[in-house]
Amino acid sequence: AEPNSLRCLPVHPLWQSPLTIPGGTRQSPINIQWRDSVYDPVLKPLKVSYDPTTCLHIWNNGYSFLVEFDDSADRSIIVGGPLENQYRLKQFHFHWGAINEWGSEHTVDSKFYPAELHLVHWNAVVYPTFEEAVMEGDGLAVIGVFLKLGAHHEGLQTLVDALPAIKHKDTIIEFDVFDPSCLLPSCPDYWTYAGSLTTPPLTESVTWIIKKQPIEVDENQLEAFRMLLFTSDGEEEKRMVDNFRPLQPLMDRTVRSSFQ
Ligand SMILES: NS(=O)(=O)c1ccc(S(=O)(=O)NCc2cccs2)s1
Numbered sequence: 001a002e003p004n005s006l007r008c009l010p011v012h013p014l015w016q017s018p019l020t021i022p023g024g025t026r027q028s029p030i031n032i033q034w035r036d037s038v039y040d041p042v043l044k045p046l047k048v049s050y051d052p053t054t055c056l057h058i059w060n061n062g063y064s065f066l067v068e069f070d071d072s073a074d075r076s077i078i079v080g081g082p083l084e085n086q087y088r089l090k091q092f093h094f095h096w097g098a099i100n101e102w103g104s105e106h107t108v109d110s111k112f113y114p115a116e117l118h119l120v121h122w123n124a125v126v127y128p129t130f131e132e133a134v135m136e137g138d139g140l141a142v143i144g145v146f147l148k149l150g151a152h153h154e155g156l157q158t159l160v161d162a163l164p165a166i167k168h169k170d171t172i173i174e175f176d177v178f179d180p181s182c183l184l185p186s187c188p189d190y191w192t193y194a195g196s197l198t199t200p201p202l203t204e205s206v207t208w209i210i211k212k213q214p215i216e217v218d219e220n221q222l223e224a225f226r227m228l229l230f231t232s233d234g235e236e237e238k239r240m241v242d243n244f245r246p247l248q249p250l251m252d253r254t255v256r257s258s259f260q
């Protein structure tokens with residue numbers, strides 16, 4: 001008979017898939033133990049150049065809300081950092097908690113932040129489509145930015161003002177101009193490690209670039225995230241909260257830092 005631990009493999013209600021991927025060796029998110037991260041002097045500064053007019057729409061996909069970009073050309077890209085190629089911005093989204101005590105996917109020294117921003121980019125130099133890049137070890141690069149409770153964030157407010165219009169799953173509104181670099185912290189320092197998507201298909205295709213410095217948002221802005229719904233219009237309402245995946249084992253990985 002299989003060991004007890006396997007018999008009751010937990011299936012998290014949100015993801016309807018096992019919490020761990022059988023055979024997965026580089027799953028995300030992880031806890032970043034600051035003192036175990038290794039400074040790598042070879043790491044370059046990350047260069048971000050986004051064209052605000054590539055912004056297309058904002059929509060509720062039933063996991064999070066995401067802002068999608070026109071990625072048909074190299075107009076919004078990142079390069080440098082741990083990356084060998086330049087990567088094109090596809091979308092950004094957030095993960096958050098029901099209360100301010102938790103909500104981020106990654107933790108730092110086991111500390112949760114109330115929310116985490118993910119800017120998703122794909123390697124259009126090597127792969128012809130995003131869908132193919134999602135299946136390759138060097139296919140994606142995701143910048144993670146922690147959100148902490150503090151001052152009002154002007155740039156985020158533009159997004160917050162659009163949320164009531166996408167309250168329900170599969171609702172979408174046009175979003176003409178938005179420059180996501182206003183959501184990045186001023187400090188260039190980051191950690192980087194080889195990981196995976198944190199929602200299905202959970203593929204091990206992500207070079208994670210986690211910014212050390214959080215951005216500050218205020219309570220009203222976090223509350224606005226929490227009034228979104230997982231459910232479609234007409235269904236019994238389920239508030240969109242706690243849409244973060246549990247921590248995954250580090251296994252044989254080292255987290256590198258761009259700073260000493
Ligand atoms: N939380 S996270 O940044 O690790 C992400 C999870 C899923 C992401 S995706 O935009 O790549 N969608 C996955 C796919 C769409 C179409 C084919 S696979 S990014």
Ligand SMILES: [Zn+2]
Pocket residue numbers: 093094095118198
């Ligand atoms: Zn994410």
